Amino acid sequence: MIFTSDNWAGAHPDIARALSDHSGGFAAAYGASDLDRAVERRFSELFETEVAVFFVGTGTAANSLALASAAKPGGVAFAHHQAHIIADECGAPEFFSGGGRLAAVDGGHGKIDPENLEMTIARYPAEFVHAGQPVAVSITQATESGTVYSTDEIRRISAIAEKHHLPLHMDGARFANALVALDVSPAEMTIASGIDMLSFGGTKNGCWCAEALIVFDPGKAEQLPFLRKRGAHLFSKSRFIAAQFAAYLHDDLWLRLAGHANRMADQMRQAITLASDARLAWPSQTNEVFAILPQDTAAGLRHHGAQFYDWPVPKDCGAIAPQEVLVRLVTSLATTPQEIDSFASHLR
Amino acid sequence: MIFTSDNWAGAHPDIARALSDHSGGFAAAYGASDLDRAVERRFSELFETEVAVFFVGTGTAANSLALASAAKPGGVAFAHHQAHIIADECGAPEFFSGGGRLAAVDGGHGKIDPENLEMTIARYPAEFVHAGQPVAVSITQATESGTVYSTDEIRRISAIAEKHHLPLHMDGARFANALVALDVSPAEMTIASGIDMLSFGGTKNGCWCAEALIVFDPGKAEQLPFLRKRGAHLFSKSRFIAAQFAAYLHDDLWLRLAGHANRMADQMRQAITLASDARLAWPSQTNEVFAILPQDTAAGLRHHGAQFYDWPVPKDCGAIAPQEVLVRLVTSLATTPQEIDSFASHLR
Amino acid sequence: MIFTSDNWAGAHPDIARALSDHSGGFAAAYGASDLDRAVERRFSELFETEVAVFFVGTGTAANSLALASAAKPGGVAFAHHQAHIIADECGAPEFFSGGGRLAAVDGGHGKIDPENLEMTIARYPAEFVHAGQPVAVSITQATESGTVYSTDEIRRISAIAEKHHLPLHMDGARFANALVALDVSPAEMTIASGIDMLSFGGTKNGCWCAEALIVFDPGKAEQLPFLRKRGAHLFSKSRFIAAQFAAYLHDDLWLRLAGHANRMADQMRQAITLASDARLAWPSQTNEVFAILPQDTAAGLRHHGAQFYDWPVPKDCGAIAPQEVLVRLVTSLATTPQEIDSFASHLR
Amino acid sequence: MIFTSDNWAGAHPDIARALSDHSGGFAAAYGASDLDRAVERRFSELFETEVAVFFVGTGTAANSLALASAAKPGGVAFAHHQAHIIADECGAPEFFSGGGRLAAVDGGHGKIDPENLEMTIARYPAEFVHAGQPVAVSITQATESGTVYSTDEIRRISAIAEKHHLPLHMDGARFANALVALDVSPAEMTIASGIDMLSFGGTKNGCWCAEALIVFDPGKAEQLPFLRKRGAHLFSKSRFIAAQFAAYLHDDLWLRLAGHANRMADQMRQAITLASDARLAWPSQTNEVFAILPQDTAAGLRHHGAQFYDWPVPKDCGAIAPQEVLVRLVTSLATTPQEIDSFASHLR
Incomplete structure (x- = not known):
């Protein structure tokens, strides 16, 4: 009953097998191998347009390089x-951006509120050198609250970004979970909704270590090969990432894994809704579930082997009694229905 | 006949198997797993002292974080x-050091000349704010010329570093090849010779992606967890690196693989020495061989399927005739005696 | 009737004269002149302890170098x-800190609320590498709202900083105005209250361009000569700053100028209090006055030659009617009683 | 007899007077004053084209911002x-460039050798991400060896820079001295010879603190207001720099001062040529003279009050006997014929 994070899972057997299959033989280093190229093309198919693809090892790297660019x-x-x-991210985006600032925007359940975004951008008027200058907007899909922006909501954000001539980045550490939840195509959730750069995450959904920065207008990616190398994120045996992605994207594995994780979360949500001594903190749609429990119940669950984190209470969370606690429960490709059942049976 | 670089090889089957073996199950993320801890302890045993270990994905990351610290x-x-x-490294060490400078020191066949080191450090006198201030010395073992510092030579460098209160870093991208060539212990080649920080490379010698920054005085590694995370080099599923190292260090696999690569290079050196139309550019001791060939011969070898790089001629290289070319030939765990024989047969 | 900012004034005649007096003759460059040394000693006398002094040209430089250190x-x-x-400061502190973050703390009228400080620091727990690590606290004295921390209030902040092992910096761009308002000694308002570093500003109070970073424990200033030079803030003819400070600190000129500016502001506050169609937005104690006026009144004042800025309404400001506006009125060494009278006469 | 450096002189009386004249009254801060604007226009006249002008306080700032842009x-x-x-510059250009590298090019007497420049650029081939990428060329006029590039020589460098699409920067800390030596117009020595950015120095030639970064294509200066402010180099009372430049450029003061300094150096060169126990190390053309003296002679001169620095012997210097020393002698606006005569009389 491990619900701490989806990055506590290992790798899917198909991913591990792909690494074994490609381990023999020689291939050009630093991203120049046939496999690298093939997977890059696969991404272009997936997004229905020619994209620039940069494999990296961590989501933080993808995010930081996007903002650095x-x-x-x-x-x-x-x-x-x-x-x-x-x-x-311990200041990684600021570091890679040469000292840039991240301005926090408010909004319910992990989603930027468009009006608040406008207001926050307005604090940095273009003609006022003292304040600095706006350079980008970043949204997280699925959000850190387990919710998902609809494509309409993304378009509302991208309209604001465009108005201010700001590129729009999507942190897709849980891209597949969001995609499955929305039931739209990769292109619909990104380029067609105004996304300019995407951190496409594979690690949390069954890879060992496979992330890609996708730039939808390759003409704007000119400096990224240098930014990546300067950031020490260009792998010599880059095909070990390519091989993971090849397996990940093959035969919809990635969507099946995310679908599974989301379904496990649905069952978890249902169990919590039915339980008398627990309730959902807010409705989430992906593989992260936030619940309010009596502290005793949380302790009891842990006593029976469940692992999960207490979570800081955001201001848009419903009321929490003093003896209650907000917890986060994350499912993954490795979560089993039995684990959910077992968890549910310890709730009442 | 791939002699371009040892990073064109894939991963050793034992490494691939380790990744498969560990792919199931859950484990704490971000380096906190039992396996991470066990491999860290293994490194302390290897170096016969309590060391601080930081797994990263590229040698450039290990080097850059060392210099940043x-x-x-x-x-x-x-x-x-x-x-x-x-x-x-495309300025990665400078970037991670917040704009630090790398001062080039001369010396034959890839090794720092101690007198030249003293002379170069002297250009940055401590009391002169305009010039900046010396902060570290870095040596490469094995060198980029395929040679190896003897432990005496390392100690001569470390004495100078110590005199100027400068930490001494070793770039050990080909640490195993050097160790096997010198036939000394890991501790003898490092801490006992005055090394303070080591980039311990596994990738070029049979791993997919496994590098570690080793700090011999853990008290001096206080900022490295933050430097690594800020550099986007902390992996969530860090155990995928740990698993590679576990297999790599198990039962002397790493030394066997490096020994094999070095032996293949020895055979290559022998073949070149015996050939009438080729000669060694200088004597190397590890898995990199530098040869001077007629351009025709080089073309002929390539025609028969050999892959290798022309190499820029260093000033300490022997005379090269106009129709000749300097080439670099790198062997690896994946090089076979047949490949060497085949290569030799196309030399005269 | 210029109330835009105290940095719209020029230099006091004594400051200009000092520059003329020192313009002949030769002196050692880069801060090594006798005059530089003498002024540094003067600062040590002023603060009743041996301090390290770094002349720079802008307050932003002093602040940024303090945080960089x-x-x-x-x-x-x-x-x-x-x-x-x-x-x-357009990201200067972040830039000089190699990508550090500035976390905003709330509190009324420009002053950090101690509880809010504790809460904000708590978001960056020491053991949690992902969030980053607290490094410093900075307060502004006088504040951007024209208010002043009492020495008790400073001590409450410094106790928190000390508890978390964080150095406490004071941005003293308007140090003299605060000092005069509090009527304490320079030492009492700084080192005796727990301040570790001070940006001591002269520019806003009668200098052309004279700022100094004061470090109260010179042992902690070891890297500052390099930080300053690397920031391009070491002046070759450094004595032109020293000369300004020599005149500024001579015979209490600085306190007299700040006293004058504060008194002018007092008269302004009184005039506003007496006016029927204006009121103070909050009580300030130094040379910045914040008033709420009908937009018509503001327009009328401008029509009669008054210059001042509309000011963004902070959340702790009293209620403002739709047809009203918050304005900032800054007095300086160059403000005359006639200007205040004239301004007052155009209020009703 | 101060020949240490031209930055040991103070300011010319006209400069000091200008500061006094402008010290009263109010003016818009941060470079928006009428005087700032007027001096900016003066620079456009001077260079016979619309230029973008950025006042800063140090030459290091001008250089570093140029390279940062x-x-x-x-x-x-x-x-x-x-x-x-x-x-x-203690790494300032590297710091402001976010970790950029400065590649040293050889050439006689302080001037870049065009062939060596080509060779050095060639080490950074455009398609090779590992090496990094060329971004700019910088020449120093007058050079650190007191020599001057002819306009033909500048054009030879600019042709190479242009071929590689690299902007060409001129460090003009001693721009006036070079201009007077060449007897050409400011435009001829810069924009007409292919210079893109100029650090225009006033400090070494009679100002207290007045430097300007001139960008000849204002369209390429878009980020410089932010770079300057982020570097903490935007002065609130910017007109104190404008006032210095106004006086400096008025009625050819700058050319007269540089002409004087150069003439004093000519007399110094003549005296050394005539002396039996001294000789010129190489022929310089501006206000820096490099001489080889017996150590005894140098000691004798210092005994009689002459101040000057021993200088590191460059490889292109003529032979120096063991008991001899290379010294640098710098004249300035403040050097008198009497000082030169007195110096000469102590030579034999």
């Missing part, structure tokens, strides 16, 4: 205050 | 002009 | 959300 | 190994 002196990028780039 | 404003690090950090 | 990877410095370092 | 990830700028940016 948009950086200007005194630059300010806008993101939800819960965004991974703001809350969990 | 020694950085000061206006800092200058000293390395051989052929060093990877100077010639091949 | 405290920087660590993933570092987070805490300041009031109105602080100049957050609102007005 | 050309920076790219993994960027490499090329300059003579004696260049101030390489030898004397």
Whole structure:
């Protein structure tokens, strides 16, 4: 009963097998192999347009390089205050951007509120050198609250970004979970909705270590090969990432795995809704479930082997009694229905 | 007949198997798993002292983080002009050091000349704020010229570093090849010879992607967890690196693989020495061989399927006639005696 | 009737004269002149302890170098959300800190609220590498709202900083105005209250261009000569700053000028209090006055030659009617009682 | 007899007077004053084209911002190994460029050798991400060896820069001295010879602190207001620099002062040529004279009050006997014929 994070899971057997299959033989290093090229083409098919693809090893690298490619002196990028780039990356985006700033935007359940975005951008007027200058907007899909922007919601954000001539980045560490939840195509959720750059994550959904920065207008990716290499994120045996992605994208494995994780979360949500001593903190749609439990119940669940994190209470969470606690429960490709049942049976 | 680089090889079957074996199950993320801890302990055993270990994905990351941990404003690090950090990392060490400088030191066949090191450090006198300040010395073992510093030679460098209160870093992208060539212990070649930080490379010698920054005095590694995370080099499923190292270090696999690569290079050196129309450019001791060939011969070899790079002629190389070319030939775990024989048969 | 900013004034005649007096003759460059040394000693007398002094040309430089000297990877410095370092320096502190973050702290009228400071620091727990690490606290004295921390209030902040082992920086762009308002000694308002570093500003109070970073424990200033030079802030003819400070500190000129500016503001406050169609937005104590006026009145004042800025309404400001506007009125050494009278006469 | 450096002189009386004249009254801050604008226009007249002008306080700032405006990830700028940016700025250009590299180019007497420049650029081939990418060339006029590039020589360098699409920067810390020596117009020595950016120095030639970065194509200066502010180099009372430049450029004061300094150096060169126990190390043309003296003679001169620096012997210097020393003698606006005579009388 491990619900701490989807990155506690290992790799899917198909991913491991792909690494074994490609381990023999020689191939050009630093991303020049046939396999690298083939997987890059696969991404272009997936997004229905010629994209520039940069394999990296961590989501933080993909995010940081995306923002670095948009950086200007005194630059300010806008993101939800819960965004991974703001809350969990130890200043990597700021470092890669040469000292750029991340301005936190408010909004319910992990999603940027468009009006608040406008207001926050307005604090950095173009003609006022003292404040710095806006350089990018970043949204997280699925969000850190387990919710998902609809394509309409993305378009509302991208209209604002476009108005201010700001590229729009999507942190897709849980891209597949969001895609399955929305039931749209990769292109619909990104380029067709105004996304300019995407951190496409594979690690949390069954890869060992496979992330890609996707740039939808390759003409704007000119400096990224240098940014990646300068960031020490160009792998010599790059095909070990390509091989993971090849298996990941083959025969819809990635969508099946995300679908499974989401379904496990649905069952978890249902169990919590039915339980008398627990309730959902807010409705999430992907593989992250947020629940309010009596502390005793949480302790009991842990006593029976469940692992999960207490979670800081956001201001848009419903009321929590003193003896209650907010917890986050994350499912993954490795979660089994039995684990959910077992968890549910310890709730009442 | 792939002699382009040892990073064109894939991964050893034992490494691939380790990844498969560990792909199931859950484990704490971000380096906190039991396997991560066990491999860290293994490194302490290997170096016969308690060391701090930081897994990263590229040698450039290990090198850059090492130098970043020694950085000061206006800092200058000293390395051989052929060093990877100077010639091949697109400014990563400078970037991670916040704009530090790499000062090139001369010396024959890839090794820093101690007198030249003293002379170069002297250009940055401590009391002169305008010039900046020395912060570190870095040597490459094995060197980019395929040679190896003896432990005496390392100690001569470390005495100078110590005199100037500079930490001494070793870029060990081909650490195993050097170790096998010298036939000393890991501790003898490092901490006992005055090395403070080591980039321990596994990738070029049979791993997919496994590098570690080893700090011999853990008390000096306080900022490295933050430097690594800020550099986007902390892997969530860090155990995928740990698993590779576990297999790599198990039962001396790493030494066997390096021994094999070195032996293949020995056979290559022998073949070149015996050939009438080729000669060694200088004597190397590890898995990199540098040869001077007639351009026709080089073309002929390539025609028969050999792949290798022409190499820029260093000033300490022997005379090269106009119709000749200097080439680099790199062997690896994946090189077979048949390939060497085949190569030799196309030489005269 | 120029109330836009105190940096619209020129230089006091004594300052200009000092520059003329010292313009002949030769002196050692880069801060090594007798005059530089003498002024440095003067600062030590002023603060009743041996201090390290670094002349720079802008307050932003002093602030940025102070924070740079405290920087660590993933570092987070805490300041009031109105602080100049957050609102007005185009990312300079972040840049000089190698990508550090400035975390905004709330509090009324420009002053950090101690509880909010504790809460904000708590978001960056020491053991949690993902969030980064706290590195410094910065307060502004006088604040951007024209208010002044009492020495008790400073001590409350410094106790928190000390508890978390964070150096405490004071942005003293309007140090003299605050000092005169509090009527304490320079030492009492700084080192005795727990301040570790001070940006001592002369420019806004009668100098052309004279700022100094004061470090109260010179042992902690070791890297500052390099940080300053690397920041391009070491002046060759440094004595032109020393000469300004010599005149500024001579015979209490600085206190007399700040006293004058504060008195002019007092008269302005009184005039506003007495006026029927204007009111103070909040009580300030130094040379910045914040008033709420009908837009018509503001327009009328401007029509009669008054210059001043509309000001963004902070959340702790009293209610403002739709047809009203918040304005900032800044007095300086160059403000005359006649200007205040004239301004008052155009109020009703 | 102060020949240490031209930055040991103070300011010319006209400069000091200008500061006094402008010290009263109010003016818009941060470069928006009428005087700032007027001096900017004066620069456009001077260079016979609309230029963008950025006042800063140090030559290091002008140089570093110029290079920062050309920076790219993994960027490499090329300059003579004696260049101030390489030898004397404590890593400021690297810092402002986000970790860029300065590649040293050889050439006699402080001037870049065109062939060596080509060779050095060739080490960074455009398609090779590992090496980084060329971003700029910088020349120093007058050079650190007191020599001057002819306009033909500048054009030879600019042709190479242009071929590689690299902007060409001129460090004009001693621009006036070079201009007077060449007897050409400011436009001829810069824009007409292919210069893209100029660090225009006033400080070494009679100002207290007045430097300007001139960009000849204002369309390429878009980021410089932010770069300057982020570097903490935007002065609030910017007109104190404008006032210095106004006086400096008025009625050819700058050319008269540089002409004087150069003439004093001519007399010094003549005296050394005539002396039996001294000789010129190489022929210089501006206000820096390099002489080889017996150590006894140098000691004797110092005994009689002469101040000057021993100088590191460059490889292109003539032979120096063991008991001899190379010294640098710098004249300035403040040097008198009597000082030269007195110096000459102590030579034999």
